[in-house]
Amino acid sequence: MFSSVVMGLASTGPAYSLAATLGIIVAGVGLQAPIVTMLAFVPMLLVAYAFRELNASNADCGTTFTWATRAFGPRTGWMGGWGLIVANIIVMASLAQIAAAYGFRLMGLDALAENRLWTTAAGVGWIAVLTVICYVGISLSVVVQRWLLCLEVVMLILLAVAALVRVYTSPPPTAIHVSASWFNPFAVPSVTAMTSGILAGVFIYWGWDTAFSVNEETVDSTRIPGRAAVLSTVLLLVMYGLVSTSAQAFAGVGTSGIGLGNADNTDDVFSGLGEAVFGSHGTGLFLSRLLILMVLTSALASAQTTILPLARTVFSMAVHKAVPSRFARVHRRFLTPTWGTIGMGVASIALFVLLTSLSQNVLADSIDSVGLAIAFQYGLTGFACVWYHRKILTRSVKDLVFKGVLPGLGALFMLLLFLYATFVVYADPRYGTTAVDLPLIGRTGGVTVLGLGALLIGFLLMPVVTRGHSVALKLQRSLLPRRLPPHAAVDSASRYLPADSGSGVGGDWYDIIPLSGTRVGLVVGDVLGHGIRAAATAGRLRTGVRVLARLDLSPDELLSRLADLVEQTTHEDETGRGPGHLKAHADAALGVSCLYAVYDPLSGECSMARAGEPVLALVEPHTGAVDYPQLPPGPPLGIGGLPYQSTELELAPGAVVALFTNGLLQAADDREAGLAQLSQVLCDDRRSLEELCDRAVATMLPGAVDVDATMLLVRTRLLAQNRFAQWALAPDPAAVATIRSAVGKQLGDWGLDDAAFTTELIVSELVTNAIRYASGGPIQVRLIRDRTLTCEVSDTGHTAPNLRHAASDDEGGRGLFIIAQMTHHWGTRYTSTGKTIWTEQDLPQPDRQ
Template identity: 75%
Template sequence: MSGSRPAPGSEAGRKGLRGNSLGLFSSVAMALASTGPAYSLAATLGIIVAGVGLQAPVVTMLAFVPMLLIAYAFRELNAGNADCGTTFTWATRAFGPRTGWMGGWGLIVANIIVMANLATVAGAYGYRLVGLRELGASRLWVTVAGIVWIGVLTGICYVGIHVSAVVQRWLLCLEVAVLLLFAVAALVRVYGDPPPTAIHVSASWFNPFEVPSAQALTSGLLAGVFIYWGWDTAVSVNEETVDSTRVPGRAAVLSPVLLLVLYGLVATAAQAFAGVGPTGIGLGNGDRSDDVFSGLGEAVFGSHDAGLLLARLLILMVLTSALASALTTILPLARTVFSMAVHKAVPARFARVHRRFLTPTWATLGMGAASVALLVLLTSFSHHVLADTVDSVGLAIAFQYGLTGFACLWHHRKVLTRSPRDLICKGLMPGLGGLFMAVLFVYAAFVVYARPGYGAGTVDLPLIGPTGGVAVLGLGALLVGLLLLPVVTRGHSTALKLQRSLLPGRLPPQTACETASRYLPADSGSGVGGDWYDVIPLSGARVGLVVGDVLGHGLPAAATMGRLRTGLRVLARLDLAPDEVLTRLDDLAEQTAQERAPAPGHVPGRTPPPADESMVTCLYAVYDPVSGWCSMARAGGPPPVAVDGDTGVARGLDVPPGPPLGVGGLPYRTTELRLAPGTLLALFTGGLLQAADGQEAGVRRLADVLADRRAPLDQLCERAVGALLPGAVDEDATLLLARTRLLDRTRLAQWEPAADPAAVAALRGSVGKQLDDWGLAELAFTTEVIVSELVTNAIRYVGGPIQVRLIRDRTLTCEVFDTGRTTPNLRHAASDDEGGRGLYIIAQMTHRWGTRYTPTGKVIWAEQSLSPPA
C-alpha cells in the first residue's frame, strides 16, 4: 500500500506505532470491552448451566482464579519487555522461536475463531433490534450482516488506536450500565413479583463441591475461561500506551477483578430469575444455550412502554457488546501478527505501518479478511457454529494463557530468590496459572471434548474413530500451526546454524593468554546472525583478539560475518597493525555493500536488498606476551573493559572509536598500552548491554562482575551473561574474556650479533647450545641454517644493528630484527643463478615464515613445528 511503510525497528516501542495514546482508564476500558461481558454471558451462561446446573455462579467465579494468576504473568513479562507481540514475543524469549510461534498461533486461532462468533452474534442481534427476527434466524442473512460488521470494525481499527479507544469507552459504559440495571431488576422481581421460573439465591450455588462431576466442572471452567478472555488486549496495545511497562500490567490485573464482580452479580441474578429449567426462559433450555438473553429482556422488564424500551436496550447492549469485543479482538490480533512479521515469523508484508494513522496496515486488513473467510466456512458446515466455536476457542485460550504463565516462570527463574515478591508474583502465581491452564487444556481436549457426540457433531477420524467436533475444531486449528512450524522457523534455524558454523568451534590454548567466550543468539528470526569473536595465533607467541557485529540479521548478516571473519584472519596473519587491519577490512565491507546494492534497473517501490549488513562494528587487539604490550583499534561498538591484574581495579579502556566498517569516515587509530600479568581483558558487542539502562550502566555492571578476576574464566562468562542478560535476548550478544600472561623468560633467548659476517659462526654455536639446553637438539641443524641465512641477509642488505630471538612456545620461532623497511620476496632461482635460494630453502624447512614491521624496522620470522609433549 502506498500509504504504508515498513516498521522502523523490532524492539519494543520502536515499531512505529502511535505511542502515548492510551491511559489507564482507556486501557481498562479496552480490556473490559474486549471480553464483551454481555455477549460472553449471553453465549456461555447457558453452556455453563448445562454442565454444572445451579453451581453456574460459582464456576464463573472460579474461572477468575486462573485468570488472575495469568494476569500477573502478563504484568511481570510486560514490565520487562513491553512488546505488542505478547505471548509470541515472551514465549520466544523464554523457550525459542518454535514455542513462540505456537504461542502466537494460539492467539491468532482464538481471535479469528471468536471473530466469526462475534460477527454471528452482532448480525443476529442487529436484525432483532429492528424487529426483523426472521432474518435474524437465517444463516445466510446473519452471515451477510456479520461480514458487513467485520468490515466496519476493521475500518475503525485501521483508522487508528485513538478512534478505537473513544468508541470503546462509550460502548463499554452503555454495556455495563444496562447489565447492572438488568441484574438489579431481575433480583427485585425474584423477591417482589417472581415469575414461575424464579428461585431464591442459595448458598449452595457458591459451593464448588456440589458440581456433579469433574468432567462437568472442567467443561464449565473452560467456558468460564472464555467469558474472562480478552483482558489481555490492554497488554497487546502496550506500545501505544502511556508508561508502557506499567500501565498495561495494572490494567491487566484490574480488569479480571472488575469482571469477577460483574459476572458474579449478573449470573446470580439471571439464574435466580430464569431458573435452570430446560424449557422457556430457563437457562438449561438447549435451544437458547447460545443466547440466554434473547428472551430474558422482555421477561424481566416487561413488554409494554418503558419495559419494552429496556428490553430493546438489552438487545442493543448484547449487540454493542459483541461489536466492542470484535473491535478489541481485531486490535490484539493485528498487533500480534504485526509483531510476528517484524520478528520475521510471518511474511514481512504484515510488518507495514500506515504513515498517517500509525496502525498496522496489512496485519489489520489481513486479519479482517481471514475472519470473514472463516465465518463463511463455519456457517457453511455447522448449524451451531456459535456453541462449537465457543468451546473450541476455550482450548486455544487455555493453550495461549498456559504458555504465557510458564514463559513468565522460566524467564524470571534466575531472580525468584531475590525477594518474596519476585518469588510470588514472577514465579509462584504464573506457574500455578500455567499449570491450571495446562491441566484444563489436556483434560478438556482429550476427555471431555473428544467424546463422540459432544458439541454440534461428531467427526469419524482415520485411526481414531468418532471424535467430538469441538475437539476436532480446536485441536485441528492448533495442529495447522504445528504443521506450519518448520516453514516459519526455517529462516531462524538456518541463520543460527550458519552463524554457529562460522564461529570458532573451540578456542585453542594460547601461551599469551587464557581465553573463554560466550555467544548468545537472539531468540527470534529478526535478531540472529551477525556477531562473531575470534582468537588468532600470531607470530612471536602473540595473539589477536577480535569481537565484531554485523548490524543486520538473518542469513545475509551471518554470511557477511563469515566473509569478514575470514578476511580479518588473513589480514591478521600478515602481521598488520590493528588500524591497518581495520582499514583494509573496511574496504572489504564497502565492496560487499556495493555488490549488494540495487542494480541500476531496480524497480521503484520494490523493497531493495537489506543494507544493514554493510555496517559492521569491530574491535581488534594484539597482545605480545614477551613485552606485555597490547595494541588495539576500534571500529564502532563499545570499548573493552580491563581489570588490573595487581590491583583488581576495573576500567573501560580509552580506545578511540573509529567509524563502523563499510561507511567510511575518519581513519582508524591504534592505541597501545602495557598490561600487567593477570590482567583480565573483556571484549564484547553492544548486544551484551541491551538490557542495561545505557552503555555506562552496562559497563559498570560488567566491571562489578569481573572484579573477582581470579575466578575461572568460564565462570566469569556465566556470571556476566547472567547479570547483564537475565532473560532471553532480542539481538545477538558476544563476550570474549582473556587473562594475560608474560612469557616465561626461560623460554626466550636473544642475541645482538655484530653486523659482521664473521659473527654468524659464533651465533650458530650459541643457537645450537640453547637448543640443546631446551632438549631440542634434533632441530639444531635446521635452526642454525635459518639463523645463518636470515642474519647474513640482514648484514648484506641492511647492516646493523641486528637482534636475533628464539621463542620456544608451541612452535619454535626464530626472529631476526633489523632496521630495513624492505620486505624480502620468495622466488624460485634459475639453475644458473648464483643467489636467491635462501628464502626458498627456509620456506621448505619451516612450517611458516613471514615479515612484520616495527617502529624501527622489520622482523623476519620463521616457525618450526614441535612435537606435542608426551
C-alpha cells in the same frame, strides 16, 4: 489507564460472554455455576501476571508471539501467534452472528434473527463497519468502547440487582434462594464437568490481554497495560460472580422456560431473562429492549477489540518476518496497520461465511473450540514468562513470586486444562453437536477436531515461516569459532546471543587468532542488519581478518585493509544490480564496527585499534578496578573518514580484557548505566571467565535480545622466563658461530637436542641475511618454546626476503627455500624499528602433550 481498562473489559464482552456461556456452565455443573465462574478467574489472574511481567521487560504488540519467540525460539513463537490468530478469527464468527441476531431482535424482527441468510449478511456488515472503525484509529476505537462499555456495565448491574430483588420480594416460580452450597467446588458432579465448566469460564474472561496488544500505543507502555489487565480481571470477577448468582437465583437451573439448564437457551440466556425480570410492558419493555441492546453492543465491542489485537499481532509477526512483510505497513495518517487490520477483517468474514454455509452446528462447535486455542496461548505465555526470567528469579522474593511461581502455576493449569479438555472431554463424540470419523482414530468430537486441527495447521506451516531464521542462525553459528583454542598468551571465554526475533539473527562475530611469537589477535565485530545477508557478511569479514592477521599487520593497518575490502564488496554489489534495480540491501557490509587487538605475552603489551563503536573494558588484577580506555576514534568500515590509529597499552599478568559489541548494553537505560552495571560484574575478577560470562549475560540481558550481543573475555599471561631466550648481536659475520653455539646450548637445556641441527641452520641463515642486507644496526635473536619452537631474528632493515626457486647457476637464493622446507610456518612482520623474520617448527610429540 482508564482507556486500557476499558479495552480489557470491552474485549471480553461481559454481557455477550455471559449470554453465550452461562447456560453451558450450568448444564455442566448445575448449581455450582457461580463458583465455577469464579474459579476460572484464578488461572486468568495468574496468566495476567505473566503478561504483566513480560510486558514490563518488552512492550511489544506481538505479545505471546514475541515473548515466546524470545524465550523458546521462532518455532514456538510462531505457534503462540498462530494460537492467538485462530482464537480471534473463530470468535469473530460467533460475535458477528450474535450481533446480527440481536440487531434484528432489537428492531422486533425476530423472524430475520432466525434466518441464516439474513444473519450472515448482517454479520458481514457488522465486521466490515468495525474493521473500518479500527482502521481509522485507536483513539476513535477507545471513544466508541467507552460508551458501549458504560451501557453494558450499567445494564448488567441493573439486571443483577433487579433479579435479586425479585427473588426476595416477588419471586417467579423458578426462583431459588442463594445458598452457600453454590460456592462449594467439591459439590461439582465430576472432574469432566468441572473441566468443561472452567474451560467455558476461561472463555468469558478471555480478552483482557487486548490492553497488551495496544501497548505500543499506550502511555507508559511498560506499566499501564499490566496494571490495566490485572484490574480488568478483578472487575470481571466481581461482575461475573454477581450476575451469575443473581441469574441463577431468578431463573433456576431447570430445563424448561427461562431455566438456565434449558437447551434452547444455551446460546442466549438473556433474551428470555430480560422480559422475565423487567416485565413486558412500559418501563419493563424498555429495559428488556435495553438489555437486548446491551448484548448487541457487548458483541460489537468485543468484536471491535478482537480486531485490534488480531491486527497488531499480525503486524508484529510481519515486522519479524513470520508472515509476509506487507502486513507490517502502517497508514501514514491513521497510524494503524493497514494490511493487518483489513486483512484480518477479510479473513474473519471469509471464515464466518464458510462456517454458516456449512452448518449452524459447525459454528456452535467452533465457538467451544476457541477455548482450546485460548488455553494454548495463555499457557504458552506463562511458561515463556518463567523461562524468559529464569536467570533473575533468585534475585528477590518478589521476582520469584511474580515472575516465576504465579505465571508457572497459571501455565500448568492451562496445560492440564488444554490436555484434559482436548483428549477427554471434547474428544467424546457425544459432546457438542458434531462428530468426525478420523482415520485410525475413529469417531471424534467436532470440538477437538476443529480446535486441535486449527492448531495443527499452524504446526504444518511453522517450518515454512521459520526457515529463514533457522538458516540464518545455522549460518551464523557455523561462521563463529566452535571453541576457542587454548593459548599460552591468554585464557579465554565468549558468549554470542543472537537476536530473538524471526529476523533478528545478525552479523556479530568474535575470534581469537594465534599469531607469530606466541602473540594472539583478539577481535569482535558487528555488521549492520539482520538475516542471512548479515550473517554471510560477518563470515566473510571474519575470514578477511584472519587472513590479514596472519600477515602480521598492525591493528590500524589491518582495519584499513579490511575497510578497503568492505568498500570493494559493496561497490561490486551495486554495479552488479544495474540501473533498474534497487540499491544495495540494508544488510550490506556498510557501517561495520570492529575492534582488533594484538597481545604479546613476552612484553605484556597490547596494541589495538577500533572502527566504529565496539567497547573495551580492562580489569586490573587483584584490585578488580574496571577501566574503559578511550581508544582513538575510527570510522565504521566502509564509511570512510579519518585514518585508523593504533594505541599501546601495557597489561599486567592476570588482567581481564573484555571486548564486546553495543548489543550487550541494549537493556540498560543508557550507555553509562550499562557500563556501570557491567563494571559491577567484571570487578569480581577472581571468578573463572566462564562464570564472568554467565553473570554478565544474566545481568546485562535478563530478557529480550533485540539485537545481537557478543562478548569475548580473556585473562592475560606473561610467558615464563624459562620458556624463551634472547640475544643481542653485533652485525659481524663472526657472530654467526657465536649464536649457533648459544642456540645449541639452550636447546640442550630444554631437552630439544633433536631440533638442534635444524634450528642452528635456520638461525645461521637468518642472521647471515640480516648482516648482509640490513643497514648495519643491531640484530636480535629470540627462541620461544611453546607448542611449537619459534625462532625470531630482528634487524633494522625494511626489505623483506622473497622465497624463490634459485637457478642452477645462481650464487644465492637457496637459503630461504631450504628454511621454508624445514619449518612448518615462516613469515615477516614489521616493527617501528625494522622487521622480524620468524619461523615455527613442530616439536616432538612428547612435548606437545
